[in-house]
Amino acid sequence: MGLLSFRGGIHPPHAKKSTEKKPVEHLVEPKVVVIPLHQHIGAPCEPVVNVGDHVKVGQKIGNATSFVSAPVHSSVSGVVKEIGPKLTLGGKTTCVVIESDGLNTISEEVKPKGDISTLDGKEILEIIKEAGIVGMGGAGFPTHVKLSPPPNKPIDYVILNGAECEPYLTADHRLMLENPESIIYGLKALMKVLGVTKGYVGIENNKMDAIEKMTKAAEKEAGIEVVALKTKYPQGAEKQLIYACTKRQVPSGGLPLEAGVVVSNVATASAVSEAIQTGMPLVQRICTVTGSGVKEPKNVMIKTGTMLSEIVEQCGGLTDDISKLIWGGPMMGISMSTLNIPATKTASGILCLNEADATIPEKSDCIKCGKCVDICPAFIQPMLLDAYALRSNYDQAEKLRVLDCIECGSCSFVCPAKRPLLHSIRVAKREVLARKKRV
Ligand code: SF4
Numbered sequence: 001m002g003l004l005s006f007r008g009g010i011h012p013p014h015a016k017k018s019t020e021k022k023p024v025e026h027l028v029e030p031k032v033v034v035i036p037l038h039q040h041i042g043a044p045c046e047p048v049v050n051v052g053d054h055v056k057v058g059q060k061i062g063n064a065t066s067f068v069s070a071p072v073h074s075s076v077s078g079v080v081k082e083i084g085p086k087l088t089l090g091g092k093t094t095c096v097v098i099e100s101d102g103l104n105t106i107s108e109e110v111k112p113k114g115d116i117s118t119l120d121g122k123e124i125l126e127i128i129k130e131a132g133i134v135g136m137g138g139a140g141f142p143t144h145v146k147l148s149p150p151p152n153k154p155i156d157y158v159i160l161n162g163a164e165c166e167p168y169l170t171a172d173h174r175l176m177l178e179n180p181e182s183i184i185y186g187l188k189a190l191m192k193v194l195g196v197t198k199g200y201v202g203i204e205n206n207k208m209d210a211i212e213k214m215t216k217a218a219e220k221e222a223g224i225e226v227v228a229l230k231t232k233y234p235q236g237a238e239k240q241l242i243y244a245c246t247k248r249q250v251p252s253g254g255l256p257l258e259a260g261v262v263v264s265n266v267a268t269a270s271a272v273s274e275a276i277q278t279g280m281p282l283v284q285r286i287c288t289v290t291g292s293g294v295k296e297p298k299n300v301m302i303k304t305g306t307m308l309s310e311i312v313e314q315c316g317g318l319t320d321d322i323s324k325l326i327w328g329g330p331m332m333g334i335s336m337s338t339l340n341i342p343a344t345k346t347a348s349g350i351l352c353l354n355e356a357d358a359t360i361p362e363k364s365d366c367i368k369c370g371k372c373v374d375i376c377p378a379f380i381q382p383m384l385l386d387a388y389a390l391r392s393n394y395d396q397a398e399k400l401r402v403l404d405c406i407e408c409g410s411c412s413f414v415c416p417a418k419r420p421l422l423h424s425i426r427v428a429k430r431e432v433l434a435r436k437k438r439v
């Protein structure tokens with residue numbers, strides 16, 4: 001099959017060379033972990049442990065309080081020292097602070113759950129729910145919710161996202177090289193839950209070694225196809241990935257399930273495999289620590305609750321000219337003002353940029369070149385949305401489909417006038433959504 005892709009998109013520098021060939025390293029056991037009880041989209045968890053309790057690795061410490069939520073488990077063995085509000089990426093949230101005893105004693109609750117050949121879909125779904133698995137490639141949507149579409153929305157395909165189109169990040173790449181079988185096993189589990197017979201793994205063609213490994217891991221699996229995607233940003237965005245693999249279009253304002261597709265990340269599939277085969281819930285993940293502002297860029301296996309400062313320290317620490325810290329990649333990541341926050345299930349990257357790489361150019365007036373319109377993968381008009389957002393004309397912004405913006409940042413990247421288009425479009429999106437809620 002030839003290279004699959006979507007219309008629009010950009011070609012930012014990959015900047016992956018400093019980590020893509022480095023095997024994943026395990027960090028020194030953290031002495032203390034600060035585990036947020038809200039690491040996902042949806043309702044926060046309620047603590048089910050008390051200060052002074054001894055906990056083990058994989059033991060549940062936070063219970064989901066609603067359907068759109070996911071339980072939280074301990075990533076270390078040790079003693080609960082505190083339960084209370086702590087600074088996290090999204091502001092202050094309740095965290096369980098655990099002092100590790102360094103023994104890594106695994107909870108008795110952690111045991112193999114069986115095999116997908118004998119487990120039925122409902123049983124697999126329950127394992128995924130209880131393991132606290134959330135989407136590990138983005139905002140952390142609880143996976144069991146995604147796997148529970150309404151009966152009138154039949155699903156035909158499961159697509160695993162191995163595109164990793166964000167510059168700098170190589171965590172998924174390393175996972176595909178180092179543990180391809182777990183990803184395929186996880187994909188089969190997701191397919192069984194949804195009763196689907198066709199699954200895809202989409203990987204950009206700047207990762208040919210991963211395409212080879214994954215193809216080999218899937219060679220005996222009928223119904224699973226590993227597909228090479230054209231290297232182009234944002235190839236890993238859900239709608240773009242769905243179009244590339246199936247040629248189906250998600251309707252404006254709609255969800256992937258309206259195109260009969262469920263999309264999951266390769267790391268999420270691997271976590272599903274782990275939860276079934278070993279019984280270990282989601283308590284660790286691979287994270288890329290990289291950029292010109294960190295001394296030894298590398299991929300590391302991190303335990304949830306480990307402070308980012310400790311992770312970066314084990315990568316040689318920050319350079320003297322550090323200027324910008326980003327959670328995730330440079331295009332869709334979130335700026336951080338401090339590393340004194342804990343890693344969560346969604347910590348795919350810590351990007352550290354020095355002054356030279358972080359300089360924001362001066363913006364000037366729009367020259368009406370149309371480049372932002374040409375490349376917008378959502379087929380909307382960034383320059384007009386920017387103009388309406390700046391005039392607080394949210395009615396017009398809504399008419400021009402501001403809610404279809406996938407916040408990929410391609411328009412800001414390509415703009416020769418260096419206008420921060422995504423910034424103003426985000427403001428308009430938030431305002432339109434808030435007004436809809438008020439109605
Ligand atoms: S308008 Fe939104 S979807 Fe289009 S390029 Fe800009 S950020 Fe991406």
Ligand code: SF4
Nearest residue numbers: 366367369370372415
């Ligand atoms: S790319 Fe920038 S300068 Fe060109 S039309 Fe869009 S906003 Fe205007």
